[in-house]
Amino acid sequence: MLFQKNAAPAVCLALVLAFCAAADAQTDPNDVKPFPVFTGTTSYFTRVTGGVVQDSPSMSPLLLYPFGDKWLFEAKGSYSDTFAKNKSNAWEGTMSYGLGYAEIDYLANRYLTVTAGRFTTPFGIYGERYAPIWVRALQTGPLISSLARGSSNGGMLRGGFSVNPEIDFNYAVYFSAAVTNHVVTSDRTSGGRFGVFFPQERLELGASFQKSFQQEHSRAEGVHAVWQPNAIPLSLRSEYQWSEWRGSGFWVEGAYRLSQIPHGRPIEVVGRGQKFYASRLKPAALTKFGIANMKDTQQADVGLNYYLPNDVRVSGSYGRQFGINKDTHLWTVGLTYRFVMPAFPGGGTR
């Protein structure tokens, strides 16, 4: 047992050193000196969920601060306010804010990037890739998003490299400490994600795993697939996730850009189907560890995105959620705007 406890960090360190020693020195691509960037997204959405109207402005600023040839500091915050009418028919707001990530990345070599700080948990693909408001095709998130914590505090090794001209491999492994502060909350977990990407077919297949070392000590696993057929402007993505304690489920999403019809290029049609299977454990067992006792649910959404110039997007969607003894209509309509600018005056324009 003592050996096992001591062996894990030593093996990790040995792997890092081996990677660093074996690979070529990393140089900055194309000899362009990067300049700090301030970017982010603002949005305003109106949501109608089962007849209840909510208005929600939000902002997610992101600072990218590169230094040297190999380092990058990146920090992303989030702020949103949700307004809804209370029982006395008066508008009431609920504010929420958080720190999505604040990490330092070290590009050790072509195979390895070392990350430390607070980062998006590399479990599944939605959180890291599709969650940003300006990226997500539908504003409603997948039902299985609750199976894993969105952010972690600790260390991560990640990277992507070509195995051969037809196959790229990508990976991310991490450990996280438990933090209870509500702005930077995280669980004591460890896990990772592996993916194989076929650039010519534009197909990616991957798997994730996670182990919790606190409370219920549960396991979670998942698989994902992303495919963009070369012949048509269609994106298909899907995830299946299973958690020992929190349930399981899947989602399948398709986004089709109408670029093949006249004046249709700015329009994207989106559809998603998903199903959530609640945990089969007894409610009392879940309550003991503060895990929400959710119900089996299925949901279908269709939406339309219209891309205006200068990174402005208008979105609307309709969905229907079927739960036990519950049938809810979900409407969203709103606007997103993504901005990118130099973080400081006098730079980045040349």
Added chain:
Amino acid sequence: MKTKFAIVTLFLTLTMGAVVSAAPKSGARKDTPPAAKPGADNSTVQDTRLEGELRFRANCGRCHAAPRKFPPRLMATVVRHMRVRATLTDEDTRLILSYMTE
């Protein structure tokens, strides 16, 4: 549990099948050109541009719509950020940056 086992098995089978079917065919994907340097001849620049565009569509297009092109120094930062976030390969990073800053 049986459903989960079936899904994981199916996924692994598909992955293995895809890896096997994509594995080394002679002359399948030509060697990619290095990022063009100032003063490079036109054919090299053109090859790099085409390859960069392909890499851009294959990698960036997986998640989001094509962004605007920004000044080179800002683009270098954004691409470094995406290299980490999207686990881009070193070669893809170089070619995409070259394409986005031309």
